[in-house]
Amino acid sequence: MAPLDTAAAGLTVTPLAHALGAEIVGVDINQAPSADLVAAIRSAWNRHHVIVFRGQQFEAAGMLRFAQAFGALDDHAATPFYRLEEYPQLLQITNRQIGGKPSETRNTGRNWHSDYSYTDHPAAASMLFCVERPPVGGDTMFCNMVRAYEELSPPLRAFLDGLDVVYDVGLTAGINERDPAKTAEVRRLNPPIAHPAVRVHPDSGLRALYVSERSSHFHGMTAAESRPLIDHLCAHATRPENVYRHVWRPGDLVCWDNRTTMHVALADFDQTKPRHMLRATLLGEKSGFVVG
Ligand SMILES: O=C(O)CCC(=O)C(=O)O
Numbered sequence: 677m678a679p680l681d682t683a684a685a686g687l688t689v690t691p692l693a694h695a696l697g698a699e700i701v702g703v704d705i706n707q708a709p710s711a712d713l714v715a716a717i718r719s720a721w722n723r724h725h726v727i728v729f730r731g732q733q734f735e736a737a738g739m740l741r742f743a744q745a746f747g748a749l750d751d752h753a754a755t756p757f758y759r760l761e762e763y764p765q766l767l768q769i770t771n772r773q774i775g776g777k778p779s780e781t782r783n784t785g786r787n788w789h790s791d792y793s794y795t796d797h798p799a800a801a802s803m804l805f806c807v808e809r810p811p812v813g814g815d816t817m818f819c820n821m822v823r824a825y826e827e828l829s830p831p832l833r834a835f836l837d838g839l840d841v842v843y844d845v846g847l848t849a850g851i852n853e854r855d856p857a858k859t860a861e862v863r864r865l866n867p868p869i870a871h872p873a874v875r876v877h878p879d880s881g882l883r884a885l886y887v888s889e890r891s892s893h894f895h896g897m898t899a900a901e902s903r904p905l906i907d908h909l910c911a912h913a914t915r916p917e918n919v920y921r922h923v924w925r926p927g928d929l930v931c932w933d934n935r936t937t938m939h940v941a942l943a944d945f946d947q948t949k950p951r952h953m954l955r956a957t958l959l960g961e962k963s964g965f966v967v968g
C-alpha cells in the first residue's frame with residue numbers, strides 16, 4: 677500500500693519518537709473531514725500507529741463525527757458506566773466527581789493493554805481528547821507491537837503465530853479496588869476470552885504481537901508455562917526504545933491503533949488535581965472464543 681501524499685491533503689506529519697507516534701498539523705477535528713483528508717490521515721496513522729492533533733476544541737458532536745469518519749463507534753456497552761448520557765460513544769476518563777462520587781475511571785489503564793482486549797470485539801482504535809490535565813504528569817505511554825513482533829526470533833514468532841492468548845478483565849490494574857457491584861457486572865459481561873496472540877492489521881496486513889499485562893495464559897498451556905513467556909513478551913514490547921510517551925496538553929486529541937500498539941496511563945500525578953479526558957472507541961471485528 678503506497679502511502680498517500682499527506683502534503684497534498686494540506687497536512688504536516690512530524691514523527692514524535694523513533695518507534696511510533698506522529699503529530700499531524702493542518703486538521704480541525706470539528707470540521708467535517710473530506711474523504712481525501714480521511715484517507716491521508718489513515719495513511720499516516722497506519723504508518724505511525726499513534727497520531728496526535730494539538731490545539732483542538734472539544735465539541736462532543738464534532739469529535740464523534742471525526743471519529744466516525746474512520747469507522748463505526750463502540751457504545752461502550754462492555755463497560756456501561758461513565759459514558760456521556762447524551763453520547764454513549766464518549767467515555768469519560770476522569771477524576772472529576774460523577775454522581776457525587778469520584779469517578780472510578782480516574783485509574784483507567786494503569787497496566788499495559790490494548791483497549792477492550794477482554795471483550796469479543798477488541799477495539800480497532802481509540803481517540804482520547806484532553807480537556808483538563810494536572811500541572812505535571814498524567815502522561816500516557818504507547819509501544820509498537822509490530823516492532824515487538826518483528827524483533828522476536830523466528831522460532832518464537834512461529835510459536836506465537838499458532839497460539840491463542842486468554843484475556844481476563846480481572847487483570848485490569850486496580851479493578852478489585854472498584855465498586856464491587858460494577859466490577860461484578862463488568863466480569864459478567866466479559867468472561868475470559870481467547871484471541872490470537874498475533875493480530876493481523878486489516879488495512880496494512882502488518883502482524884503485531886497481541887499479548888499484554890491483561891493476558892492470563894496461552895490457551896492450552898498452563899499458567900506456570902505461560903507466565904514467564906507473557907512477562908518476557910510484555911517486557912520486550914515495552915522497552916523504552918519501543919515507546920512514545922505523550923505529555924498531554926488541553927486540546928490534544930491522541931488517536932492510537934489498538935491492533936498495533938499497547939498503552940499505559942501513568943499515575944505520575946497529584947490526584948487532587950483535575951484530569952479530564954473523553955474517549956471514542958472504534959469498533960474492531962468480532963474475535964475470540966470464551967474459555968470460562
Ligand atoms: O487516561 C489515559 O491516558 C488512557 C486511559 C486508557 O487506557 C484509555 O482511555 O483507554
Ligand SMILES: [Fe+2]
Nearest residue numbers: 785790791939
Ligand atoms: Fe486503554
